[in-house]
Amino acid sequence: MKLSAEQTAFAARLGHDFADPGLLIRALTHGSIASQTRPDNQRLEFLGDRVLGLVMAEALLQADPDAPEGQLAPRFNALVRKETCADVAREVALGAVLRLGRSEMLSGGRRKEALLADAMEAVIAAVYRDAGFAAARAVILRLWGSRIKTVEADSRDAKTSLQEWAQGRKLPPPSYSEIAREGPDHAPVFTIEVRLKTGETAQAKAPNKRTAEQQAAQALLDRLA
Template identity: 50%
Template sequence: MSAIDDLASLEARIGHVFADRALIELALTHISALKGEALRVRSYQRLEFLGDHVLGSVVSDMLFTAFPQAEEGELSRRLADLVREEACAEVAEDMMVGPFIRLGVGEAQSGARKRRTILADIAEAVVAAVYLDAGYEAARALVDRFWRARLEAPRRPLRDPKTVLQEWAQARGLPPPAYREVSRTGPDHAPRFVMAVELPGLERAEALGASKQDAQKAAAAAFLAREGVSEGSEA
């Protein structure tokens, strides 16, 4: 099967039968398959935009329920891990969308059906297509079907952002990160701390936490995010 002539098997795989088949066809259409003006609006790109936000909303809700003791920083790191390009591309592979992707001849011959960026975009576009076809609960069911196992059993453990930042700094010949209390607010029984992390020659990062340790971790995570470093990365 090299086209989108029969989508029944894909619908069975994702667990949703479309009332409007045009939506799933659009979600599977790469810009290279189109000719003429206004190409982008007739490819999956608009759906990808919507799907990114629907996916983030659903996964955030799932994480909030699944990890009731988790601080904001941990939830943010888990969310980033679950919606990153690699994870979405793996979901697209699980959905087996490859044979259904509509591509231009050149893209098809270059192996684009297995290209991570395209697969990730299509996974998000499929989420949006289901959302537009049947609403939020249908999109949530789809996300639960393909992301639940990843959420409950992360592929790799989440590392302490302070450790990752220290290793990152050491690998670049920098001294250990310095943490400094910026402010403390709230009553004694429920204080809120703002901590800053600093490294020579780099802009500091600040974050809020219920304890100094939590605020330090959140500041380190903010620093790493700004520098484009994943907490799962090696230094």
């Protein structure tokens, strides 16, 4: 198997030269276009999830040798959750090289968060199968690098904190609404507004709705403080 020009460029963005190009092709193959001779990426996704988890756990232990498990667990969850994997996938334009069936393409599959996250994990597994754990670890740490450094802030659940703030003042839960969407289909940017019953609002932009909601909630918490 040979990679297309687009797939070769994607491999370069990953920072890995595949000895077996078929592994990358399989990692990019969604179930909507799979067949007996063209397997999908689900098995690789299963493996990639575990490889990512091990690398993140090791990285967190090294970054903060004194942190107890109670602090490490939310940091770990923030780094391996589907939203984070989808964010990384967008940064390397993974959606542009996904192999999708016609119906999935027409329904916007290249920008679907769950689909991007699953494919990102499959790509990690493809690197692991192609060149071993050290190669996969290097790719993951490079792509996730800045997130590992800022994970303490990312692991805080601002939405929960804002809801607790409202409950403590006998207010209804905050409401969140999408007020804008910009950018190409494979890399959208959402603007989310959070509003309290008392009229206070805040907005935030992010590549996915969950992150934008969290950032908007944090912005409103900062203002209320």
